[in-house]
Amino acid sequence: MTTWYQRQPFSRLPLTSSSPMPSLSLVSLDHLSLVTAVGDDTMSYLQGQLTCDLISMEKGKSTLAAHCDAKGKVWSVLRLFHHADGIAYVQSASLSGAQLTELKKYAVFSKTTIEASELVLLGLMGENADSTIERMFSATAEVTPTQSGTAVKIEANRWLLAVNEAEADDILSQLSGEAELADSSLWTLADLRAALPLLHENNISEFIPQALNLQVIGDAISFKKGCYTGQETVARAKYRGINKRAAFLLTGEASTAPQPGDTIERSVGENWRSGGAVLSGYRFDDGKVLALAVLPNNLDDDSQFRPANEPDCRLEIIQLPYSLEDND
Template identity: 40%
Template sequence: MTQFNKLTLASTDALPNVIVSELSHWGLMTATGEQRLSYLQGQLTCDLVGLEDQQTTWGGHCDPKGKLWSTFQVAKKGSSFYFIMRKDALAVTLPELKKYAVFSKVELTDASAFCNLYGIAGEQAEQWLNKTFAITLGEEAVTHLPNGFVMRLIGETPRFLVLLQKSDASLQQISQHLAEAATDDGSFWDALDILAAAPIVSAAMSSVQIPQAFNLQAYDGVSFTKGCYTGQETVARAKYRGTNKRAMAILSGVTASEVNSGDSIELQLGENWRSSGKVNLSYRYSDGVQLISSVLPNNLETDSVFKITDNESTLAFMPLPYSLVEVD
């Protein structure tokens, strides 16, 4: 069996042509049943009506106050929806969704134990996938396989999510060309998510901020036209009245030690420091440079200086890979 160890890279290193990450910290929730669509439409931020088998969308699940419990990417095949999210998010969101599912003909299941998830990244990632699965990936966001699917992700670095049914045959399939790739235990996938400013909610940030604070709208994960869902009133007010004052940001800099999700971030104001947010996701390169995603005030100067509380550090903004200017 292939051992997926931490990929060791310095912040100045070029990315390998192909990286295969074992995403053991990610999971799968499935939704089936004749009322699955109507039920989910009333619970989630995204619009699932019209979603085709070759499409995917980001989405979120809010509490009644409009604060995000979790975010996910969803795919569809036939009469089933497949929600891919981090396992810590799944542990929060599934019980909340099940509370009201008893009144509808819908079955929500944690199917993580029945599948393996992999992240494939790099300039040669698509070619590696074509060779590994004997397919030709097109422009479709989702390509279905006999034992799973390949999902094309948004971002500057070519990235794909691969979901496979858990079996010896699937393991053999993903392993056959691993010698031609750099392997990773999933920690570097977090770095790529940070650099993509993906709207992922860590466990430490669950039920803390609204979807726009995680830039979920920039990934088309919030529908403002589909009608009511849990937390919708707060989310709509933030858009139409401009009440949201925070946004997902990327920070980078040298830290004395490892930074963890939930650590406090302070903003320099002259000779003083003020608490400004919490670490959402983090990744530390081998040369001590730390990547961080965090929800911060959206009116800060681009040359602002930050530090991690009780961790000698100097952090600065990195540019987002997308615009937060909304086009009506």
């Protein structure tokens, strides 16, 4: 694993819940890992393992996808894109080893090489990010090559860069005095505000893709392509309505940031019962927290929530940045 991040002055930005975001931030994405796949059978092999229709993905686009086990439970949520001569994806570094081993289980029978990459992962975000990427890389698409790697647009004014250490040093030099350096918590906050799910090791094989809202986020799930691992469960959840959970944004005040795998309790009459699990969380310097948590999708309007480890805290659901109505 590269030690490049530890040699740079990335740090947590002091933010309150009402703080404006910096106009440009260069973010260490050391909480993510990059995997590359190359070879004649790469597309067909991954097509049979992941929920997205990878074969239909344009070279200038990226997509989220789930990698499921045979029962349709999600091993990992991936961001896939064309990279060099093959495909690459990013996911949480905490589960990368286990997920990669599972994904490669049957690759021995195909002409594809799937391996962890040593490239540096950086984020560029803020109101000046799109114009900066265009200036630095002459980007005309949402996925564009750099000198040594690839730049991937996540959403408006937020980009992920997968580059070698020399190019990472060059980017750092070019943006000196222009971009604030921030640790990965700023990227986590952006993912939270966009309600984009990221699984960590505490959440492996706990949820089907629809419980993570992947059916309504871009093209993360294809219901029209051929078979893939876990497809039967994913299809049954759609056509028979068996999914009873969804990911919701929660906010409130707490003494610590909600952590992946933490239990969220909900009120049932005068009692409290386990209601769901945290996917990711962030705590502002004024004590406000934001969390993405998987909860029942048939909640009463007056339901109350609290972290199981902070019984005096109260959390409330806030509106997602997208609709949970599946129009596919």
